[in-house]
């Protein structure tokens with residue numbers, strides 16, 4: 001059944017999406033198929049048509065009816081992926097026979113393709129989860145298709161095909177379940193009044209809470225109204241009113257303009273809470289109770305399992321040690337969220353975590369981090385001080401040769417030992433190179449398995465070991481997948 005390219009293109013897209021590939025994964029795979037066969041499942045490698053004296057159709061028919069017997073060993077590329085190697089053609093033919101289909105049948109070839117992809121460790125998983133077409137396209141080219149030409153031009157050509165397919169089929173669905181996670185808004189909202197002051201959609205997964213003081217005892221409705229004029233150039237995601245009502249000002253899928261930091265607002269839900277207009281910018285009991293309900297709901301719906309607060313600005317701004325609560329005063333010369341709410345951040349985290357059923361972490365919520373100055377962590381008796389301010393701890397260590405500053409986990413953080421580069425082995429084929437130390441940085445494709453030199457480290461968050469900078473300058477890799485050699 002000869003099918004035209006366009007028809008097959010749509011069918012292949014539908015098939016791959018139905019099989020659970022992400023839109024970028026499907027598009028990246030399809031860019032390769034397009035380069036190989038132009039989506040024709042009966043495509044016989046052009047140079048072999050003359051050599052063998054067949055067309056796509058007569059070759060397919062001759063294989064099907066058994067009059068041509070050298071299908072497996074003739075070395076001719078065939079089908080969607082131009083399968084060439086004898087073992088692959090043998091498997092394809094056997095697959096067609098067992099399915100009772102023509103060797104050129106589109107759906108049979110897709111079934112065969114998916115099954116054979118599963119044999120490449122990590123590749124199918126990548127195609128189901130990736131959010132970049134280039135990563136998917138390169139992975140298929142390097143691991144599965146392995147054409148003679150694997151240069152940058154060939155990669156770019158295939159990724160270009162894939163991007164066009166993505167633009168055609170997936171773009172219109174962007175912002176829904178595909179490219180970005182699907183976002184919802186809080187069911188606790190009592191008034192919705194969307195501000196035009198926003199960036200849509202947010203460009204980072206929602207993983208942070210930023211609580212502000214409104215500086216005015218307003219209702220949620222009045223609070224939202226303030227952000228309606230475009231001249232205001234500001235907004236927030238939610239307003240908690242003095243009576244405990246909750247206003248939706250910017251949907252969670254979008255970035256609000258609230259914290260004087262694009263980076264922060266792209267990953268945070270920002271909440272303005274009605275407050276007094278003077279220090280300590282106190283909020284009503286009703287507003288505080290509603291805030292706890294709202295934050296708990298936001299965490300639940302967005303998979304934030306635990307809130308982590310830190311009284312250390314550096315930890316907050318760099319999201320160190322799992323810290324996922326930030327404050328406006330870190331990004332601008334403001335007292336926001338005001339003394340009243342700032343001092344309650346630890347208590348807010350503790351209460352929300354109790355409701356979420358989260359266990360306490362290494363930095364108990366609401367408690368100051370202490371920097372201890374000792375000879376060694378084990379030698380608690382040598383402690384000459386414990387400080388809430390790291391600078392003070394450093395000063396103390398400087399004044400006492402042989403002493404170091406330890407964090408809550410007993411990790412020596414000052415003075416920092418000179419870093420010496422080391423080598424690691426990377427064995428997996430689907431480890432991303434990132435432009436910076438974290439998953440949030442752009443991917444630069446996969447690193448080939450082999451031995452590499454790490455010249456700099458960056459701490460990880462949560463259970464992550466951290467990130468290592470490659471000596472080549474190519475970027476950073478997760479040390480979770482590196483073994484020291």
Ligand SMILES: [Zn+2]
Nearest residue numbers: 212213328336
């Ligand atoms: Zn603020």
